[in-house]
Amino acid sequence: MSLLEFEDVHQSYGDEEVLRGISFGMDRSDVEVVIGPSGSGKSTMLRCVNRLTDIDSGTIYLDGEPVTTPETDVNDLRRRVGMVFQDFNLFAHRTALGNVTLGLREVLDYSKEEARAEATSQLERVGLADQADSYPAELSGGQKQRVGIARALAMDPELMLFDEPTSALDPELIGEVLRVMRDLAEEGMTMLCVTHEMGFARSAASTISFLDEGRVVERGPPEQLFEAPEHERTGEFLERLTSLHGGQQG
Amino acid sequence: MSAEAAEEPGEAVTTRGTIGVELGRRPLFYAVLAPFWAWLLVRWAYDWVVEPGTNVTAREPFFPTEPFVAAGETLRGVAAGAPAPVGGVLDWLAGGFDFVAFGLEALPQLAAGAWVTVVLTVVSILAGLVLAVPLSVARVYGTRAVRYPALAVTELVRGTPLLAQLFVLYFGLGLTKYVREVPGVGVGVLPDTAVVVGLIGFTVNSAAYQSEYIRSALLSVESGQLTAGRAIGLSKVAAIRHVVLPQGLRFAIPGWSNELIYLIKYSSLASFITVRELFFRAEAIGNETYLFVEVYSVAALFYLALVVSASAFMSYVESRVAIPGLGTTGR
Ligand SMILES: Nc1ncnc2c1ncn2[C@@H]1O[C@H](COP(=O)(O)OP(=O)(O)O)[C@@H](O)[C@H]1O
Ligand SMILES: [Mg+2]
Numbered sequence: 001m002s003l004l005e006f007e008d009v010h011q012s013y014g015d016e017e018v019l020r021g022i023s024f025g026m027d028r029s030d031v032e033v034v035i036g037p038s039g040s041g042k043s044t045m046l047r048c049v050n051r052l053t054d055i056d057s058g059t060i061y062l063d064g065e066p067v068t069t070p071e072t073d074v075n076d077l078r079r080r081v082g083m084v085f086q087d088f089n090l091f092a093h094r095t096a097l098g099n100v101t102l103g104l105r106e107v108l109d110y111s112k113e114e115a116r117a118e119a120t121s122q123l124e125r126v127g128l129a130d131q132a133d134s135y136p137a138e139l140s141g142g143q144k145q146r147v148g149i150a151r152a153l154a155m156d157p158e159l160m161l162f163d164e165p166t167s168a169l170d171p172e173l174i175g176e177v178l179r180v181m182r183d184l185a186e187e188g189m190t191m192l193c194v195t196h197e198m199g200f201a202r203s204a205a206s207t208i209s210f211l212d213e214g215r216v217v218e219r220g221p222p223e224q225l226f227e228a229p230e231h232e233r234t235g236e237f238l239e240r241l242t243s244l245h246g247g248q249q250g
Numbered sequence: 251m252s253a254e255a256a257e258e259p260g261e262a263v264t265t266r267g268t269i270g271v272e273l274g275r276r277p278l279f280y281a282v283l284a285p286f287w288a289w290l291l292v293r294w295a296y297d298w299v300v301e302p303g304t305n306v307t308a309r310e311p312f313f314p315t316e317p318f319v320a321a322g323e324t325l326r327g328v329a330a331g332a333p334a335p336v337g338g339v340l341d342w343l344a345g346g347f348d349f350v351a352f353g354l355e356a357l358p359q360l361a362a363g364a365w366v367t368v369v370l371t372v373v374s375i376l377a378g379l380v381l382a383v384p385l386s387v388a389r390v391y392g393t394r395a396v397r398y399p400a401l402a403v404t405e406l407v408r409g410t411p412l413l414a415q416l417f418v419l420y421f422g423l424g425l426t427k428y429v430r431e432v433p434g435v436g437v438g439v440l441p442d443t444a445v446v447v448g449l450i451g452f453t454v455n456s457a458a459y460q461s462e463y464i465r466s467a468l469l470s471v472e473s474g475q476l477t478a479g480r481a482i483g484l485s486k487v488a489a490i491r492h493v494v495l496p497q498g499l500r501f502a503i504p505g506w507s508n509e510l511i512y513l514i515k516y517s518s519l520a521s522f523i524t525v526r527e528l529f530f531r532a533e534a535i536g537n538e539t540y541l542f543v544e545v546y547s548v549a550a551l552f553y554l555a556l557v558v559s560a561s562a563f564m565s566y567v568e569s570r571v572a573i574p575g576l577g578t579t580g581r
Contacts, residue, residue, distance in 0.1 A: 050481060079483035089478035092576050093496045103482035106492055137575020155482055 001064050003028045003190050004049065004159055009058035011044055018044045019055070020214035026207070029188040033201040033222075035241065036211030042194040043086075045211065046161045049192070050074075050081040063158065079107055082152030086164040088144040090136040096123060096147045097132040100154045107155065122150040126180050142173030146180055153184075160184065162193040198242045202226060210234045279562070286555050293361040304366050304441040305526065308358035315351040322347035353548045356535050363531035364552050366445065370517040370527060371556075373449055375510050378456030383499075385461035387490055390468045400461075407458035413519050416451045420523040425450065448520040456513055463505030468498040500571060507564035514556050528552055 002025035011019040018041045026032045034042050047053040049060060051067070051074045060068045067077050091099050100119035104110040110118060123129045126146035136144055145165055152160060162181065166174040178200050185191060185204045195201065201208055202222050209219040210233075218225065218234045226242075229235040289312070297306045322344045329340035388400040407415070419425045429435055429446045441449065471494050479489030521530035532549035536542040 052477060052481065075483045075485055078481055083481040085474065085478065085481075087474060089472075089474035091475065091478065091493055092472075093493075093500070093573050102479075102492055103484070106488050107483040135574045135576075137573075151482065 002026060002061070003030070003063055004192065005061040006045075007059045007061070009045075009048060009055050009060060011041075011048060011053065011055045018214050019048070021058070022214070022216060023058075024209060024216060024219060026190060026192065028190050030206045031185045031191045031193065031204050033205040033208045034192065034194045034211055035196060035201070035208060035237065036217075037237065040211045041214045042211055043163050046083070046163050046192065046194060049159070049161055050078045050083055052083075075107070079103075079155050080158050082155060082157035082160040084145070084148050084152055084160065084162045084165045087168050088136070088141070088148045090139075090144055090147055090151070092136050095133050095135055096128060096139065096143075096150075099136070099147055099151045103151065103155050119150075119154060122154045123147070125153065126150045127176070140173060141169045142176045145169065145177045149177075149180055149184075159190045159192065162191065162195060164194050164196070166195065166197055196241050196245045198238070198245050210237065212237075276562075279558075283555065283559055283562070287559070290361055290364065293358065294365050297358065297362055304369055304445045306362035306365055308362040311354050311358050313354045313357075315354045318347045318351035318354065322351065349544055349547075352539070352541060352544050356532075356545055356548055359531045359535055360528060360549060360552055363526060363528035363549075364556065366520075366525060366527040367514065367517050367529075367556065369441065370445070370448055370452055370520060370525070371510065371513045371560075374452035374456050374517075375460075375506075375513055377449070377453040378460050378509075379506075381453065381457035382460035382464055383495070385457060386464035386468060387495075389461065389465050391486070391490060404458045404461055407455055408462070412451070412455050412516055413522060415455060416448065416519060416523050419451050420444070420447050444520075444524045447523060448517075448525045452513065452517065452520070455516075456509060459509050459512075460502075460506065463509060464498060464502045467501035467505065468494060470501050471497045497576060500573070500576060503564065503568045503571075507561055507568075510560050510564060511557050514560060515553060518553075 005025040006022045009019050009022040010017065022041075022045060024032075034045065036042050044053055048055050048068075049062075051072070055068055058068070059066045062077070062080065066072070090096075091102060094102060097116070097119050100122050101110075101115040104115035104118055105112070120129060120132060123132055126149055128143060128146055128150065131139060131143060131147075134143075136147070139147065149160075149165075165181070166177050169177065174197065178197060181191070181193070181200065182204050193200075193205075205222050207219060208222055208225045210217045210225065210231075212233060218229060218231050220230075225234060226238060229238065293312070294306070296312075297309055300309060301307050325340050325344035325347065329337040329344060331337075332340060385400050385404060388396040389404070392400065425447050426443050429443045429450075432446075434440050435443055435446055475493050475497065476489055479493035480486065484492065517527060518529035520527050521533065524530075526534075528549055532545045535545045539545070
């Protein structure tokens, strides 16, 4: 059974239909990379999974249960689905450690000591134990994003959503974030990643989806999309991306 | 704090305000304020021993006035015998001594009034804050059903004169009747009826203004912050409380300082509903002595000292709660 399943998902903003019937499934421990031009609906697709955006029709299933029904406990859903943002969105008033402890304390009801211990080990996991007491403004972009990942991981999610996690970073900081993502993938985390880092996609993805104008135009294992794309659009887009973002292997 | 300083980890600790740092920064300023407060606190304690509460009866002055009266008389005597220009100057100087003597005489009364002014201001701003936070959250994040009532209350209060509000509460609604019935009012250290009505008026008024400051501060918190809070599973209320408010309230501090300063001065309007605060006592002394200019000048110095202290305190608070990169310290 799929861990995450989209079934004919449609979503519009006003008159503009942004998702036009998305259907696909991912198994546990899959790494799905989503690529596509700006405005094609990639972010919207991710936001539908944890209900930051509500869909118009269709169904999304997490671990076999529909999560797009009115009865769904969205706070619990969001606890189970971690999200990493393009512009980090670290809590600006809390230290790196404080960013990670907030959910532990307020959502999972950890005690202060438990939360601190758990948060410290999550920061260690992303290589930032030494920055625990730094505020977001005192961290580099790459460090911020790793704290963002630790914050999401602390909730012990079943699925992680990444929305262009490296596209706001200086080129020399991209590698440290991709490395963390690659480690996560190797540990068996199920990941739905919007990213244009082709090195990462090629080596870490189990499947790549090419999204265009709200539709999955083509989907398949990396070798297939890179070597023998079925659609001309896919080939062109990948070629362009590879020349732009091919370098980082993480 | 410079932008570079914010980049340095560890810098965070040293830039946090401490009283020591504040003192070192403006020594002269504190050299003037410190004795004022030392005197005022001793004065309050001394008068309170006889009668605690807001209706303090001032006792005798600490500083003898005779030397100044005598100096004034002596100077005037010399002035009478001196040639015109010198005599004029001496006369003027003698007036200065008279003023000091008069001021010293008036100080205990004014200190008793200043106590009420401080109580009105501090209680109203804090109680106002407690009301303003939910009001502003309702305005920014509430559904229609709470947003519009909150807007209506805020606009009604901000759109009408404070003095009129006090009159409505005191004379119009006859709030005194009900307040008087409340057990504890006017007993022991608790404020008496008129003061309570004043507190209610200022609290409501200040809540409306503070909610405006906080509302715009909340709007300046990046929307991604709330999203990130929701994304880890916080409910909307929890995300507002733990993510948006801690940032928004920090952004609101400058506006809040303004409100505190306004409130110190506007509290003088309480004299119109018989609250014996600083302005009321100054006016009473004026009515008795006809030395209105003199007594209002001394009262003005009191207000000035209170306002300057409040703004120094608020900048201390601001630096105390500052977070690198957030609000006034970074960006
Ligand atoms: N909150 C919103 N309100 C209205 N339109 C939106 C909103 N978010 C996204 N859109 C529109 O939906 C389309 C898809 O956006 P998005 O999912 O962010 O695309 P992508 O992430 O692929 O660039 C865009 O045309 C964008 O303008
Ligand atoms: Mg996007």
